[in-house]
Amino acid sequence: xxxxxxxxxxxxxxxxxxxxxxxxxxxxxxxxxxxxxxxxxxxxxxxxxxxxxxxxxxxxxxxxxxxxxxxxxxxxxxxxxxxxxxxxxxxxxxxxxxxxxxxxxxxxxxxxxxxxxxxxxxxxxxxxxxxxxxxxxxxxxxxxxxxxxxxxxxxxxxxxxxxxxxxxxxxxxxxxxxxxxxxxxxxxxxxxxxxxxxxxxxxxxxxxxxxxxxxxxxxxxxxxxxxxx
Numbered sequence: 123x124x125x126x127x128x129x130x131x132x133x134x135x136x137x138x139x140x141x142x143x144x145x146x147x148x149x150x151x152x153x154x155x156x157x158x159x160x161x162x163x164x165x166x167x168x169x170x171x172x173x174x175x176x177x178x179x180x181x182x183x184x185x186x187x188x189x190x191x192x193x194x195x196x197x198x199x200x201x202x203x204x205x206x207x208x209x210x211x212x213x214x215x216x217x218x219x220x221x222x223x224x225x226x227x228x229x230x231x232x233x234x235x236x237x238x239x240x241x242x243x244x245x246x247x248x249x250x251x252x253x254x255x256x257x258x259x260x261x262x263x264x265x266x267x268x269x270x271x272x273x274x275x276x277x278x279x280x281x282x283x284x285x286x287x288x289x290x291x292x293x294x295x296x297x298x299x300x301x302x303x304x305x306x307x308x309x310x311x312x313x314x315x316x317x318x319x320x321x322x323x324x325x326x327x328x329x330x331x332x333x334x335x336x337x338x339x340x341x342x343x344x345x346x347x348x349x350x351x
Contacts, residue, residue, distance in 0.1 A: 241329060
């Protein structure tokens, strides 16, 4: 299928599509029920320009991820940062905005405890770019927030048992929230998911915010694995 046809087909069936105007309580209820929620237009053009400029300024620090870890195919470059690092003020500001959104509604799912500590830019290039089906590590608590900065791609959420794979289009400015251990009282709750190659242009860049090791789950994970959107 051509990129144009693929984009059109995905737009016709956007599962779990919401807007920030729908309210974070509804977004979080979708995460609790489905294990994920896709929020359209969470970043405006200025947000994306600033994030891209910050990532581009650190381009020399992007590292190629291993081609395969624990059986998961990976074709991407990554740049890992610590939230609070003064060298990434745009990321720090976005992390504060996300926290403000999460505490703007009643703490029905335990989300008030979320405080991002890790930021990771992922860069996918060409038809081979993407990540195979995986679950994010148990060391990440409550939520995984994936912002799409540049480019579009197919994002797939796989069933835990019987059922169908859900495929959706993530576009520039979208936010994908994934359930992580501790959210809504679930000891695990992670959904298997995969990231396809860029569908428009030659490159896609995303930014993932996660909280590490503050939710009572101490299982170790392989640090070599990218496992982000």
